[in-house]
Amino acid sequence: DAGITQSPRHKVTETGTPVTLRCHQTENHRYMYWYRQDPGHGLRLIHYSYGVKDTDKGEVSDGYSVSRSKTEDFLLTLESATSSQTSVYFCAMGTSGADTQYFGPGTRLTVL
Protein backbone atom coordinates (compact mmCIF):
# COMPACT_ATOMS: atom_id res chain seq x y z
CA ASP A 1 0.00 0.00 0.00
CA ALA A 2 1.41 3.39 -1.00
CA GLY A 3 0.32 4.80 2.39
CA ILE A 4 3.35 3.25 4.08
CA THR A 5 6.87 3.03 2.70
CA GLN A 6 10.18 1.72 3.97
CA SER A 7 13.76 2.69 3.14
CA PRO A 8 16.10 1.32 2.18
CA ARG A 9 14.50 -1.75 0.60
CA HIS A 10 17.75 -3.69 0.65
CA LYS A 11 20.90 -3.21 2.70
CA VAL A 12 24.10 -5.15 3.20
CA THR A 13 26.29 -4.14 6.10
CA GLU A 14 29.10 -5.48 8.22
CA THR A 15 29.06 -6.74 11.79
CA GLY A 16 29.50 -3.96 14.31
CA THR A 17 28.23 -1.11 12.15
CA PRO A 18 25.18 0.98 13.07
CA VAL A 19 22.14 0.70 10.82
CA THR A 20 18.96 2.77 10.69
CA LEU A 21 15.82 1.71 8.87
CA ARG A 22 13.09 4.21 8.13
CA CYS A 23 9.33 3.78 7.96
CA HIS A 24 7.17 6.59 6.59
CA GLN A 25 3.36 6.73 6.54
CA THR A 26 0.97 9.25 5.03
CA GLU A 27 -2.23 8.06 6.76
CA ASN A 28 -1.80 9.91 10.08
CA HIS A 29 -2.10 6.61 11.98
CA ARG A 30 -1.26 6.85 15.67
CA TYR A 31 0.28 3.39 16.05
CA MET A 32 3.38 2.14 14.23
CA TYR A 33 5.21 -1.15 14.60
CA TRP A 34 8.47 -2.85 13.64
CA TYR A 35 8.47 -6.61 13.04
CA ARG A 36 11.10 -9.01 11.78
CA GLN A 37 10.39 -12.09 9.67
CA ASP A 38 12.66 -15.13 9.70
CA PRO A 39 12.24 -18.63 8.22
CA GLY A 40 10.51 -20.96 10.67
CA HIS A 41 9.20 -18.06 12.73
CA GLY A 42 6.14 -15.95 12.35
CA LEU A 43 6.50 -12.22 12.19
CA ARG A 44 7.80 -11.08 15.58
CA LEU A 45 7.34 -7.66 17.13
CA ILE A 46 10.51 -5.67 17.88
CA HIS A 47 9.14 -2.33 19.11
CA TYR A 48 6.02 -0.29 18.63
CA SER A 49 4.92 3.30 19.04
CA TYR A 50 1.57 4.62 20.24
CA GLY A 51 2.29 8.27 19.53
CA VAL A 52 5.06 10.82 19.00
CA LYS A 53 7.88 10.05 21.44
CA ASP A 54 5.84 7.16 22.93
CA THR A 55 7.36 3.75 22.34
CA ASP A 56 7.42 0.33 23.97
CA LYS A 57 9.30 -2.94 23.63
CA GLY A 58 8.08 -6.01 21.83
CA GLU A 59 8.97 -9.68 21.95
CA VAL A 60 12.48 -9.41 20.40
CA SER A 61 13.71 -5.93 21.32
CA ASP A 62 17.30 -6.71 22.44
CA GLY A 63 19.85 -4.97 20.21
CA TYR A 64 17.29 -2.58 18.72
CA SER A 65 16.16 0.95 19.52
CA VAL A 66 13.45 3.11 17.97
CA SER A 67 12.51 6.74 17.72
CA ARG A 68 9.43 8.63 16.64
CA SER A 69 9.79 12.39 16.46
CA LYS A 70 6.95 12.90 13.97
CA THR A 71 3.66 11.06 13.47
CA GLU A 72 4.67 9.97 9.99
CA ASP A 73 8.16 8.59 10.70
CA PHE A 74 9.27 5.62 12.79
CA LEU A 75 12.96 4.75 12.83
CA LEU A 76 14.52 1.43 13.80
CA THR A 77 18.20 1.48 14.78
CA LEU A 78 20.58 -1.40 15.20
CA GLU A 79 23.33 0.17 17.31
CA SER A 80 25.91 -2.48 16.42
CA ALA A 81 24.64 -4.96 13.84
CA THR A 82 25.20 -8.68 14.36
CA SER A 83 24.73 -11.60 11.95
CA SER A 84 21.69 -12.74 13.98
CA GLN A 85 19.97 -9.53 12.89
CA THR A 86 20.02 -10.61 9.25
CA SER A 87 16.32 -10.66 8.47
CA VAL A 88 13.47 -9.02 6.61
CA TYR A 89 12.08 -6.08 8.55
CA PHE A 90 8.49 -4.92 8.19
CA CYS A 91 6.91 -1.76 9.43
CA ALA A 92 3.17 -1.58 10.09
CA MET A 93 0.63 1.08 11.03
CA GLY A 94 -2.75 1.14 12.71
CA THR A 95 -5.28 3.66 14.00
CA SER A 96 -5.44 2.06 17.45
CA GLY A 97 -3.84 -0.78 19.36
CA ALA A 98 -6.82 -2.99 18.64
CA ASP A 99 -7.22 -2.09 14.98
CA THR A 100 -6.05 -3.78 11.80
CA GLN A 101 -2.36 -3.32 11.07
CA TYR A 102 -1.26 -2.42 7.54
CA PHE A 103 2.21 -3.39 6.48
CA GLY A 104 4.93 -1.78 4.43
CA PRO A 105 6.89 -3.52 1.66
CA GLY A 106 9.78 -4.61 3.88
CA THR A 107 13.54 -4.09 4.12
CA ARG A 108 15.89 -7.01 3.52
CA LEU A 109 18.94 -6.56 5.76
CA THR A 110 22.04 -8.72 5.49
CA VAL A 111 24.75 -8.44 8.14
CA LEU A 112 28.04 -10.01 7.05
Place this chain on the structure above:
Amino acid sequence: EDQVTQSPEALRLQEGESSSLNCSYTVSGLRGLFWYRQDPGKGPEFLFTLYSAGEEKEKERLKATLTKKESFLHITAPKPEDSATYLCAVQVSGANNLFFGTGTRLTVIP
Protein backbone atom coordinates in the same frame (compact mmCIF):
# COMPACT_ATOMS: atom_id res chain seq x y z
CA GLU B 1 1.75 -19.52 26.67
CA ASP B 2 0.06 -17.89 23.69
CA GLN B 3 0.44 -19.98 20.56
CA VAL B 4 -0.70 -19.87 16.94
CA THR B 5 -0.29 -22.91 14.68
CA GLN B 6 -1.06 -23.00 10.98
CA SER B 7 -1.55 -26.11 8.90
CA PRO B 8 -0.61 -27.39 6.47
CA GLU B 9 2.77 -25.71 5.98
CA ALA B 10 2.37 -26.03 2.22
CA LEU B 11 -0.55 -26.91 -0.03
CA ARG B 12 -0.66 -27.58 -3.76
CA LEU B 13 -4.03 -27.42 -5.49
CA GLN B 14 -5.20 -27.80 -9.03
CA GLU B 15 -7.04 -24.80 -10.39
CA GLY B 16 -10.67 -25.11 -9.31
CA GLU B 17 -9.93 -27.56 -6.47
CA SER B 18 -11.42 -26.08 -3.28
CA SER B 19 -9.73 -26.54 0.10
CA SER B 20 -9.25 -25.02 3.56
CA LEU B 21 -6.34 -23.68 5.54
CA ASN B 22 -6.32 -24.03 9.32
CA CYS B 23 -5.20 -21.68 12.08
CA SER B 24 -5.47 -23.04 15.62
CA TYR B 25 -4.74 -20.80 18.57
CA THR B 26 -4.23 -20.98 22.29
CA VAL B 27 -4.36 -17.55 23.89
CA SER B 28 -5.32 -16.14 27.24
CA GLY B 29 -8.00 -13.93 25.73
CA LEU B 30 -8.74 -13.28 22.09
CA ARG B 31 -9.30 -9.71 20.99
CA GLY B 32 -9.23 -10.48 17.27
CA LEU B 33 -7.97 -12.91 14.63
CA PHE B 34 -6.49 -11.61 11.40
CA TRP B 35 -5.77 -13.19 8.03
CA TYR B 36 -3.15 -11.77 5.70
CA ARG B 37 -1.87 -12.74 2.28
CA GLN B 38 1.85 -12.37 1.53
CA ASP B 39 3.39 -12.57 -1.94
CA PRO B 40 7.13 -13.24 -2.34
CA GLY B 41 9.21 -10.15 -1.63
CA LYS B 42 6.24 -8.13 -0.41
CA GLY B 43 4.63 -7.14 2.84
CA PRO B 44 1.55 -8.87 4.28
CA GLU B 45 -1.71 -7.69 2.73
CA PHE B 46 -4.74 -7.55 5.01
CA LEU B 47 -7.65 -9.86 4.18
CA PHE B 48 -10.00 -10.30 7.15
CA THR B 49 -10.54 -9.62 10.84
CA LEU B 50 -12.74 -11.90 12.96
CA TYR B 51 -13.70 -11.03 16.53
CA SER B 52 -16.07 -13.66 17.88
CA ALA B 53 -16.86 -17.35 17.48
CA GLY B 54 -19.36 -17.96 14.70
CA GLU B 55 -18.30 -14.91 12.71
CA GLU B 56 -17.67 -15.31 8.97
CA LYS B 57 -16.20 -12.95 6.38
CA GLU B 58 -16.02 -13.36 2.59
CA LYS B 59 -14.03 -11.78 -0.20
CA GLU B 60 -14.17 -13.15 -3.73
CA ARG B 61 -13.05 -16.81 -3.52
CA LEU B 62 -12.02 -16.57 0.14
CA LYS B 63 -14.13 -17.14 3.22
CA ALA B 64 -12.83 -16.96 6.79
CA THR B 65 -14.58 -18.55 9.77
CA LEU B 66 -13.86 -18.53 13.50
CA THR B 67 -14.52 -20.90 16.39
CA LYS B 68 -13.30 -20.71 19.98
CA LYS B 69 -10.18 -22.71 19.13
CA GLU B 70 -9.45 -22.20 15.44
CA SER B 71 -10.08 -20.34 12.25
CA PHE B 72 -10.40 -21.65 8.72
CA LEU B 73 -9.67 -19.90 5.46
CA HIS B 74 -11.76 -21.60 2.79
CA ILE B 75 -10.68 -21.17 -0.82
CA THR B 76 -13.36 -21.95 -3.38
CA ALA B 77 -12.37 -22.77 -6.97
CA PRO B 78 -8.89 -21.24 -6.61
CA LYS B 79 -7.02 -19.66 -9.49
CA PRO B 80 -3.24 -19.48 -10.04
CA GLU B 81 -3.27 -15.85 -8.85
CA ASP B 82 -4.36 -17.08 -5.41
CA SER B 83 -0.90 -18.60 -4.98
CA ALA B 84 0.72 -16.92 -1.97
CA THR B 85 1.55 -17.49 1.67
CA TYR B 86 -1.44 -16.99 3.94
CA LEU B 87 -0.69 -15.74 7.44
CA CYS B 88 -2.88 -15.96 10.49
CA ALA B 89 -2.36 -13.64 13.47
CA VAL B 90 -4.09 -13.15 16.80
CA GLN B 91 -4.31 -10.15 19.03
CA VAL B 92 -4.49 -10.98 22.70
CA SER B 93 -6.64 -8.92 25.03
CA GLY B 94 -4.59 -6.14 26.61
CA ALA B 95 -1.81 -6.38 24.03
CA ASN B 96 -1.05 -4.06 21.13
CA ASN B 97 0.85 -6.41 18.87
CA LEU B 98 -0.19 -9.24 16.59
CA PHE B 99 1.10 -12.75 17.29
CA PHE B 100 1.67 -14.55 13.98
CA GLY B 101 1.68 -18.15 12.85
CA THR B 102 4.33 -19.31 10.39
CA GLY B 103 1.94 -19.37 7.44
CA THR B 104 0.63 -21.75 4.79
CA ARG B 105 2.28 -21.57 1.37
CA LEU B 106 -0.42 -22.15 -1.23
CA THR B 107 0.38 -23.06 -4.83
CA VAL B 108 -2.44 -23.28 -7.38
CA ILE B 109 -1.49 -25.15 -10.53
CA PRO B 110 -3.18 -24.22 -13.84
